[in-house]
Amino acid sequence: MLLVQILVNGVLLGGLYGLMGLGMALVWGVLNVVNLAHGALIMLGGYLTYYLFTGLGIDPFVALPIAALGMFVIGYCLQRFILNLIVRSAMLNTLLITFGLSVVITYLAQLLFSADFRTINPTYSGANFAVAGITIPVVSLAAFVIAFVLAGAVWWLLNEMTIGRAIRATAQNLTAARLYGVDPRNIYALTFGIGAALAGVAGGLFGILTHLTPYVGATLTAKSFVIAIIGGLSNPFKVILGGIVIGVAEQLASLYLGPTYIDVISFGLLVVVLVVRPARSLRAA
Amino acid sequence: MIRLAIILVGAAILACLPFFTGAVFMQFAINALILAVLTQSWNIIGGFTGYVSFGNSTFYGLGIYGTAVAMVKFSLPFAVGLGCGAVLAVLAALLIGIPILRLRGPYFAIATLGLAAATGALVSTIDLAGANTGLVLPLVRADTMFYELALGLLLVCTLTVLWIATSRFGAGLVAIREDEDAAATMGVNTTAYKVIALMMSAFFTAIAGGIYAYWISFIDPSSAFDPTLNVRMVIMAVFGGPGTVLGPLAGSFILSAVYEVLSSWISTAAALLFGIVIVLAVIFTPRGIADVLVGVRRHGWRYLTRNIRENRL
Numbered sequence: 001m002l003l004v005q006i007l008v009n010g011v012l013l014g015g016l017y018g019l020m021g022l023g024m025a026l027v028w029g030v031l032n033v034v035n036l037a038h039g040a041l042i043m044l045g046g047y048l049t050y051y052l053f054t055g056l057g058i059d060p061f062v063a064l065p066i067a068a069l070g071m072f073v074i075g076y077c078l079q080r081f082i083l084n085l086i087v088r089s090a091m092l093n094t095l096l097i098t099f100g101l102s103v104v105i106t107y108l109a110q111l112l113f114s115a116d117f118r119t120i121n122p123t124y125s126g127a128n129f130a131v132a133g134i135t136i137p138v139v140s141l142a143a144f145v146i147a148f149v150l151a152g153a154v155w156w157l158l159n160e161m162t163i164g165r166a167i168r169a170t171a172q173n174l175t176a177a178r179l180y181g182v183d184p185r186n187i188y189a190l191t192f193g194i195g196a197a198l199a200g201v202a203g204g205l206f207g208i209l210t211h212l213t214p215y216v217g218a219t220l221t222a223k224s225f226v227i228a229i230i231g232g233l234s235n236p237f238k239v240i241l242g243g244i245v246i247g248v249a250e251q252l253a254s255l256y257l258g259p260t261y262i263d264v265i266s267f268g269l270l271v272v273v274l275v276v277r278p279a280r281s282l283r284a285a
Numbered sequence: 286m287i288r289l290a291i292i293l294v295g296a297a298i299l300a301c302l303p304f305f306t307g308a309v310f311m312q313f314a315i316n317a318l319i320l321a322v323l324t325q326s327w328n329i330i331g332g333f334t335g336y337v338s339f340g341n342s343t344f345y346g347l348g349i350y351g352t353a354v355a356m357v358k359f360s361l362p363f364a365v366g367l368g369c370g371a372v373l374a375v376l377a378a379l380l381i382g383i384p385i386l387r388l389r390g391p392y393f394a395i396a397t398l399g400l401a402a403a404t405g406a407l408v409s410t411i412d413l414a415g416a417n418t419g420l421v422l423p424l425v426r427a428d429t430m431f432y433e434l435a436l437g438l439l440l441v442c443t444l445t446v447l448w449i450a451t452s453r454f455g456a457g458l459v460a461i462r463e464d465e466d467a468a469a470t471m472g473v474n475t476t477a478y479k480v481i482a483l484m485m486s487a488f489f490t491a492i493a494g495g496i497y498a499y500w501i502s503f504i505d506p507s508s509a510f511d512p513t514l515n516v517r518m519v520i521m522a523v524f525g526g527p528g529t530v531l532g533p534l535a536g537s538f539i540l541s542a543v544y545e546v547l548s549s550w551i552s553t554a555a556a557l558l559f560g561i562v563i564v565l566a567v568i569f570t571p572r573g574i575a576d577v578l579v580g581v582r583r584h585g586w587r588y589l590t591r592n593i594r595e596n597r598l
Contacts, residue, residue: 103520110553188598260410264406
């Protein structure tokens, strides 16, 4: 029974992880930028939700779309006015600049929000129900559902909408897309903005389920990266599946080995996955 | 030859400093020298070979713990302790390097990021290493000795980097950075070159860690495996000029001084500045401040926007 409970916990948590990986995978697949500031953006989204909840008294789940919109604007501006300046240079440089951005965001957050632990704590945060002896927390279930809905939204945007076609065209061939009247500067900024908005929602859910500090960014970046690799960059639902793999692996590790080994597990999985799965299958946006 | 002269004269001048300055300055100077060693060591794998390592703080931590465990638990002398730390870190670099140096670009960077997070967590579970509470080393009040030790290490490290910059081995590393497949085609044994570069980097980093451990005399997992240290190595090297001999030194000395001045007001502002520096450096001067002096003389101020003109969308 304990094992089943752990598996359910892992799957529910994995939905949220998948959502974290989704923004990373989208930006990576379209812009060919590994965004080392992704975890910091998740953290920022979490704080935005936190202050909408505690400051303005907005229910966290109502605050999520507002936080997502705020993060979209921030992401759009970051790409349009900073990252676009050097986006065509070697990946070493885009790694370094997003790394620098993560440092800036982290310490701005420390200045503005202090280093204290924060939890988004609505009245129903402890609510749960039981199905066949398995306890299911309402908030985790909601996070899981939201992750799937957003993966569906991303899939629909990329495959069914004109703007999505423009995004995919830009990812495949920037020059050709430009010849057909697509402005890549705008498309890149839009894509990064959507990635940041997804990070914002993930951050809000993360803040409800666990706790926020300005420093969670680096670990979440590494986790999102692993998930993006496991899931691949082509299909949003596969990314969610990648998140579920990591979620289950972590829960099993903390059950059998102890919670210290959670970070070790993601790292170990990363190396195993990278050795087993060749990187070339990744870019097929 | 000019670079060798600059290094030796600079070292000679710095070696005399303790006789003219006070205890407070010594504190700053030892920290700055250790950071300069870390930056210069990172330069070997990150600057010359082009593999952005966020895992060098692991080697630093292993150097610290190797030295501390040898001295505290086995009562060995300091010099032997340094050796233990260095051997530990070099072995770790060999064992970790062979699998993860197969990864390129972002894969390598993230794998080392995970490595740094994992080793700190692992060490805090080992009882021999004092687990979470840490270890207390014998207390020695000899700032001048630690200063000269750190300076000597920096000199050896810089001379090694100078050798790399002028040797066939270094040319191989640069070839790997510029195009790894081409380098392999030209007969460079890329795996061996990369692993050796990481081991050299780990060696100097670990010795710096050992000196730091004895100097500070109290260590625990969170300070030994501090990930922000990696942040500083990368930023200082990139700011100064990655893949050059003197750039990382200039970068680390300048930024250490700026950090010291700023952190006497607000420490967060200092850390924030580091982030801003790396963003600006990547946009305007990706080849470091050393290259700015040359570039501006040759091309005028248009040099600063050249990188944007070439790489903007």
